[in-house]
Amino acid sequence: MNIMPQSRKGMVAAPHYLASQTGAFILQSGGNAIDAAVAISAVLGVVYPHMTGVGGDSFFLIHDSKTGTVNAYNGSGRSGMRATASFYTKQGFETIPQRGPLAAVTVPGMVDAWEAVWKKYGRLAWEQVMLPAIRYAEEGFPASPSLARWTVRDLEWLRQDTYLRETFLRDGQPLSEGELVVQPRLAEVLRGVSAEGRSYFYEGAFSRRMGAATERDGSPLTADDFAAHRGEWVEPVSTSYRGHDVYQLPPNTQGFSLLMMLNMLEHTDVSAIARFSPEFYHLMAETVKKAFRDRDRYLTDPAFRDIPLDRLLSKAYASELWHELQSSPQAAEHLSAMMGQDTAYAAVTDDEGNAVSFIQSLYFDFGSAYVPDGCGVILQNRGSFFSLDDRKPNVLEPRKRTFHTLMPGMVLKNGRPYLLLGTQGGEGQPQTQLSILTGVIDYGMNVQQAIALPRWLYGRTWGDVSDTLKIEHRSYEDISSRLEAYGHTVEAVRDYDALMGEAQGILIADDGTFSGAADPRSDGLAIGI
Structure with missing residues (x-):
């Protein structure tokens, strides 16, 4: 470590x-x-x-x-003014190419x-x-x-x-x-x-x-598309979790999905569940699926489609999802979209x-x-994640921001910064943040211990044909068969595999002391001055 x-x-x-x-x-x-x-x-x-x-x-x-x-x-x-679904379908494409000039869709x-x-x-x-x-x-x-x-x-x-x-x-x-x-x-x-x-x-x-x-x-x-670009100051979204205020960027990022997960988990005592048990990984995977279902249903540029954030982030809706989750002991079916992670x-x-x-x-x-x-x-290929299907919320349209995986996190305690956290890894970003947050808040770990914890990753990246529940090998041997009995398709990955994200974090103690952590899965470093 x-x-x-x-x-x-x-x-x-x-x-x-x-x-x-x-x-x-x-x-x-x-x-x-x-x-x-x-x-x-x-x-x-x-x-x-x-x-x-x-x-x-x-x-x-x-x-x-x-x-x-x-x-x-x-x-x-945003996408270019000429970027439309027909721009690609007329050239014979069913999806936006992932590489090359045609993948460069957004400024x-x-x-x-x-x-x-x-x-x-x-x-x-x-x-x-x-x-x-x-x-x-x-x-x-x-x-x-x-x-x-x-x-x-x-x-x-x-x-x-x-x-x-x-x-x-x-x-x-x-x-x-x-x-x-x-x-x-x-x-x-x-x-x-x-x-x-x-x-x-x-x-x-x-x-x-x-x-x-x-x-x-x-x-x-x-x-003209470059000249037209302007970023913007936006109001962050937040929720409370066991006395902490957790902040994320609003859509077009997936940050709200993490807040939904935390709202659901407030209905149980996470600390009472052994961190390396099949019950823990099953609970996390099923919580993730509930949030991802709504994320995939709604997330796109909010200037183009209404996203009911007030409902999605309400404690009442979290209670509904929690009861739905508890109604079945088996793994739910959910096929996530393939997405990049770098x-x-x-x-x-x-x-x-x-x-x-x-x-x-x-x-x-x-x-x-x-x-x-x-x-x-x-040039980035972020715009290659747009859909060419006009029935999908994230359909390609001119001057539109795509569904974005990027989501820096910040936690306040008593109105002051307490934890800064984030990670590399598309589908894994809310899941790794969830691992770190529960490690610190529920299990009482320091930030380095929480980042070094064995991770899970539900979902798929480019090239995967099905969803799996990936688990780092340190906690795999004794629990894979029990997770499969829950209905999960389990896949072991190496210890400290970069596939599981490269997280960094800073925790600020009540006395103002900063603790910094870099992921052993990365080339990173934390430095205090």
Whole structure:
């Protein structure tokens, strides 16, 4: 298990050690948690390019120490004006392609989000916040174990794109851990953002060049779509759980599904159930299914379809679901949608009481595996999750945000930040957060112990033809047959398998001490200052 650092001045937890180091440096340089978060986010887009980058989306939950409020920024992009179901069906597609230019359906929202949260809360100069990412892109960094592994897994896709082949392969072969990765074109983009802010990425000559390239290559995105993009401040959604206030981003994210799960679990004493028992995993899987049923029924861009959040998050509705869950001892049938899982989550706190929980992604590993010519930006394929079926709530329509898996979490206790948490892993994000939350609140664990717990994962990712209940091997041997008797299809995965998510967390004790934790399944590090 990783060492759990503790500090009274500030804490950083990120899935890559260079990003964590950057956050600590920014805090030590006089920046606040928001400055550090933006710097970490930018560095992750350089050193964790298989999970995130400037061509992707991000979401921020921020506790403002001056007002005592929790504010949220939705940094997800909308589909292009030309992006319609018929755009694809007329070309013979039954679904949106997962890779290539046609998978690049939505505008990247991350650069806009950086500037928005920094302008509202940041203290250091913008150029100072951007500088670490520029340096890592320009001077290079050693390939982490995770990056090296993903160049092996994605070799076919990396070879098909000139930029990806030249940047992340060596003579057409995967990277070795520790090999230097240099990204001069990305450094140029970051320098432009540093000098001109978001306008460089969305409204200037660079964005026009990028939009022309995407249009030429067949993507529905154009320069006009980049120019039209604006993220937005939104009201977070929350629920209470055993005396704690749990916050998430509202739709278009799946964050509300976790809140539904917590509302159901309040009807039982979770701590009375042995954490490694078949009864525990069965209860969690069935609770997840109830929430996912409504998530899949309603979740999309709320500007396009009414989502009855008041009802879904009510304690009365949770009581209905709980009684429905209890009415049958067997596993319910629910076939979840296949979705990507490649994401980067990080958290920062400072000694002023500010706290930032944020998450970002390209959706799939290396996103669309497509880089517009000469731009150095890997575009996300988040929009490939849109449906082409107009009977589905998440049907593709122009200027629409898709169903989003990204969901940073924040827990307040007595009105003050208590726990920041989040993870990589599409379907697994609410489930891993549920594991951590119950570990801390119900089982009394510290944040590192809760993150290191054996995990379950109900659902499927791309390539899976059926839902399974995946369980890390440490708790598998003695319980698989009993879970199968409940009706689950059980699958064992390795201990500390990255498939089960890469979580980070910060817990703040009543006396103000920060405890930070990075997932042993990741390349991450928690650093206290």
